[in-house]
Amino acid sequence: MTTYLFPGQGSQSKGMGKNAFDDFPDLVAQADEILGYSIKKLCLEDPDNQLNNTQYTQPALYVVNALLYRQHLQQGGREPDFLAGHSLGEYNALQAAGVMSFSDGLSLVKRRGELMSKSVGxxxxxxxxxxxxxxxxxxxxxxxTDIDIANYNSPMQTVLSGLNADLEVAQPIFEKAGAMFIPLNTSGAFHSRYMGNARAEFFDFLNQFKFSAPEIPVVSNVSAQPQKPENIHQSLADQITHPVKWTQSIRYLLDQGETELIEIGGGDILTKMVKAIQAGDEKPRRRRNRVIPDIIQKREPESVALNSEALTPNKAVEAWNHRHPIGTRVRVAGYDDIFVTRSIARLLFGIRAVVYMEGYKGYFSLTDVTPEVTNG
Structure with a gap:
């Protein structure tokens, strides 16, 4: 089986797509009309040094990825069994799957880049x-806890997102722990709670578009599972404030028996990430009935099942605290013992509904916690 992977912001470079623009003049003309400038000139010449500006980077990558995908197929590349894209690249994956037209995808990416570029601080x-x-x-x-995780890129590469001051405080802490702390050249705290205003505006913009069901499964950044047609609007909006679960997405593909993952774009960033995930994946990819008490569980879904109700993490926290006081006796998946809660439930990193237990140094996901039922 074959999966095509589309890169996102950070993979741009002057000269990208130079061998593809002339093969698709109609699409290039559409792009110029939507954007109001020459996409070919931006990508090949970048005369005003705008290619690394989010507002221009995202449309440029979307167009180049789309052209290179079409070129790949024309040159004999086979139709994929799965598609996935890293952040911005997910729009290319959805477009390749027939969810949206090239022009609609570019209009969305253009607006997304504009909104994200407004982020400051x-x-x-x-x-x-x-x-x-x-x-x-x-x-x-x-x-x-005011810092969010923005990207799970590989087992040994995680990206943080937050306010400048908070990351400055965090740097010496992580370096003392043995990490390399590399500040990124971005204009804002992407994929975090601090993009809430951009997400809200983009959600309204998304509602102007109709999406088709994917003809090829597309693995979502938000859930690390194939996109469901009814969730595409929500997922694309949530992607702005939620972490890119790239490691989890690749693990999902590997669990499906994927043997060929091919990067479509101007570089090998994703290819290197895939190799790192494959090389560093020493732990079982499928954790069944197992909880690690001193860390937060990574497999938290974007909606939490609590007392048979499908709730968002925010609602799950509210519902738990309404029903279960501190000191509630609970059972935890993977354990035979009865636990007792030591805190109220809370939302951690902006997306995870968790609660602290007595006798354990760390939070447990509410998805693994069930209140003990007593008689009388």
């Missing part, structure tokens, strides 16, 4: 040499 940093579990634990133990 935020920053991002890559954490290298620490596993995602260790990164999460470091955030919790040092009370850095």
């Amino acid at each position: 935020g920053a991002m940093a890559a954490i290298i040499r620490l596993g995602a579990d260790e990164v999460e634990r470091c955030l919790i133990e040092n009370n850095l």
Whole structure:
């Protein structure tokens, strides 16, 4: 089986797509009309040094990825069994799957880039040499809960997102823990709670568009599972404020028996990530009935099942605290013992509904916690 992967922001470079623009003049003309400038000139010449500006980067990558995909198929590439894209690249995956037209996809990406470029006061940093579990634990133990995880890129590369001041405080803490802390050249705290205004505006914009059911399964950044037609609007809006679950997405594909993952774009960033995930994936990819008490569980879905109700994490926290006081006796998936809650439920990293237990140094996901039923 074959999966095509589309890269996102960070993979741009001057000269990208140079061998594809002339093969698709009609699409290039559509792009110029939608954008109001020459996309070919931006990508090949970048005369005004705008290619690294989010507002221009995202449309440029979308167009180049789309052209290179069509070129790949014309040159004999086979139709994929799955599609996936990293952040912005997910729009290319959806377009390739027939969910949206080239022009609709570009209109969405144009607006997305404009809204995200307005973000100020935020920053991002890559954490290298620490596993995602260790990164999460470091955030919790040092009370850095105003920082969100933006990207799970590979087992040893996690990206943080937050306010400048908070990341400055975090840097020496992570370096002391043995990590490389690499500030990223971004204009805002992408894929975090701090993009809430951009998400709200983009959600309204999304409602102007109608999407078709994917003809090819597309793995979502938000859920690391194939996109469901009825959730596409919500998922694309949530992607702005939620982490890119790239490691989890690749693990899902590997669990399906995927043997050929091909990057379509101007570079090999995703190819390197895939190799890192394959090389560093020593733990079982499918964790069944197992809870690690001193870290936050990574497999939290975007909606939480609580007492048979499908709830968002925010609603799950509200519902739990309404029904279950501190000191509630509970059962936890994977354990035979009865646990007792030591805190109210809370939303961690902006997306995870969790609760603290007595006798354990760490949070448990509400998805693994069930109140003990007593008689009388």
